[in-house]
Amino acid sequence: MSLNVIQPKPRLSGRELVRIVLSMSVACLAGAAVLGLVYLGTDRYRRASAEAAERGAIHDMLGLEADARLLEVRQYLVPGARRVVYRAAPLGATSGTAHEVTFTLDGALAGERDVPVAVPVGKELTPLGRMFVAARAGQPAGFVVQGETRGYKATIRLFVAMKPDFEIVDMRVIELQDDPGLGAEVAQPWFREQYVGRTAEEIARLDVTRDPMPEDWKQALVALARRAPDGPARHRDLLQRERTRPIYAVTGATISSRAVTEGVRKTVDHFRRRWWLLAPHLEGSL
Amino acid sequence: MSTVIHPGPAPGARQLILNGIFAENPVFRLALSLCPAVAVTTTVLNGLLLGVAVLFVQVLSSVTVTLAKRLIHPRVRIPVYTVIIAVWVSAIDMSLAAFAPALYAQVGLYVKLIVAFAIIISRLEVFASRQPLVPTFFDGLGMGLGFLLALLMIGAFRELLGSGSFAGIPLVPGKPLLFFALPAGGFFSIALLMALFNWIERRNQGGRAGPAKSAGGHGV
Secondary structure (H helix, E strand, O other): OOOOOOOOOOOOOHHHHHHHHHHHHHHHHHHHHHHHHHHHHHHHHHHHHHHHHHHHHHHHHHOOOOOOEEEEEEEEEEOOOOEEEEEEEEOOOOOOEEEEEEEEOOOOEEEEEEEEOOOOOOOOOEEEEEEEEEEEOOEEEEEEEEEEEEOOOOEEEEEEEEOOOOOEEEEEEEEOOOOOOOHHHHHOHHHHHHHOOOOHHHHHOOOEEOOOOOHHHHHHHHHHOOOOOOHHHHOHHHHHHHOOOOEEOEOOEHHHHHHHHHHHHHHHHHHHHHHHHHHHHHHHHO | OOOOOOOOOOOOHHHHHHHHHHHOOOOOOOOOOHHHHHHHOOOHHHHHHHHHHHHHHHHHHHHHHHHHOOOOOHHHHHHHHHHHHHHHHHHHHHHHHHHOHHHHHHHHHHHHHHHHOHHHHHHHHHHHOOOOHHHHHHHHHHHHHHHHHHHHHHHHHHHHHHHOEEOOEEOOOOOOOHHHHOHHHHHHHHHHHHHHHHHHHHHHOOOOOOOOOOOOOOOO
C-alpha cells in the first residue's frame, strides 16, 4: 500500500462507495460479535465478584461472623404517586420472596405485600438507595446504609455502618473522584476512623476543623483502623480526649472533608427516621 | 517528528522490542499519550496497571490490523482502526471488571481512555498496516513495554517525591514535594525524566552524535 495522504484523492465511484460502506460495516459487526462473546463470558463473574466484594465489605464493617443473615433493603420513589417503596430480600437471593412496604411521603403506610424476588421492580420506580440489615436471632444486629454527598468534583458515595442504637462502627468511601493526594485522602482508614464510636446524637452536631491533627491521634487512628481487639483499650485516653472534638479535615482538602462529614450526618439522620417507620414491617423477614 | 514509517523490510524481534523501549519510546521519544501518562502516574501501581492494559491493547490491535489489512478500505482505515482499538479496550475492560475487581476499581476509569491513546493508533498506521504478522507482533510488544516502563518510571518518581512512598509503602513521613502528585507536577516529572533519557542516550553514544533527536509530536 502506498502513502496516499498528501495526493489529491480521486472522485469516489459508486462501487467504491459501496466497498467503503461494506468495509466499515463488517468491521463494526465483527467488533460487536467479539464484544458480545466477551460480555457473555465475563458478566457472570463480574456480578459474582461485585456481590462478593459488597458482602465482604458489609461483614467486615459490622464485624459479623461469616454465616450471619443479611437483608438487603432497596428504596424506590414512585414519582407520579408520591410514594416510597421499600423492598427487602436476603442479600444476593435469586429466588424466594421479597417483602415490599409502601409509604406515602408523609410516612403513612400505604401498602404491604410479598412478591417473588425474581419479579423485577417496575421501570417507573426511581432507585433512591440501599441499606443492609444484619440479623441475629430475629433481632437487628447492625446496619450498613449507602449514602451520598456532593464532593469537591463529583458525588461521593459512602457506606455507613451502625450498631442497632445507631452508633457508628465503620465508614467506607465507595466512590470518589476527588484528587489523589488531596481530596481522595478522605478514603484513608485514618480519616474514616475519626467517625467510629460517635453516637447518632454526636454525629448530628458534628463539626469539621482545619486545625492540624495531633500526631499521637493520627498514629492512634492508623492503629485503631486495623481493628485489633485490644485497640480501644490501649488508646482509651486518646479516645476520651478526641471523641468530643470535631473531625480534623485532610490538609488541603477541607471541602472534601466537610462533604464526607455532611454525608455521614445526613445518612445517619435519614436512616434513623426511616428505620422507625420500617422496622415493625420487617420483623418477619429478619 | 521522530516517528518513522516502516514500509521496508522490518528488523528482527530483538531490535523491534529495543526500538519500542529506547529509540522510539512512546512517552520519552515520541511524546505521545502524555495526558494519560500524567493522569494515572500519581503512584507506581496505577502506572503499572495501566501500562499492562496498554501493552495488551497495543499487541492485540496491531495483530488484528496486520491480519485484516487487506479487508480494510484505505479511505476508512482510521475509523476502522478506532473500532478495532475500542473493541479490545472494551474486552479488557470487561475482563478486568470480572476477574480483577480490586484492580479495576483503581484504574477502571483510565482503562476506557486507552481508546484515545495516540500511541496505539499511530503504531497501527505507521507499522501494523505495512508489515507482516511477526514483526508487527514484536513492534506492538516493544511499544507496549516502552509505554509500561515509562509509566513505571514516572509513577515511581512522582510517588516518591509527591507522597513519600513507593508502591503504597510509606518511606518518609509526610509529603516531601506534594507538587509532583498534582497534574502540573506530572508534566514536570515527564520533562525531567525525558531529559535524563536524552542524557543517558548521549553518554552511551560517547558524545559522537549531535543533539538528541527532537521529540516532537502531539496527541492525547
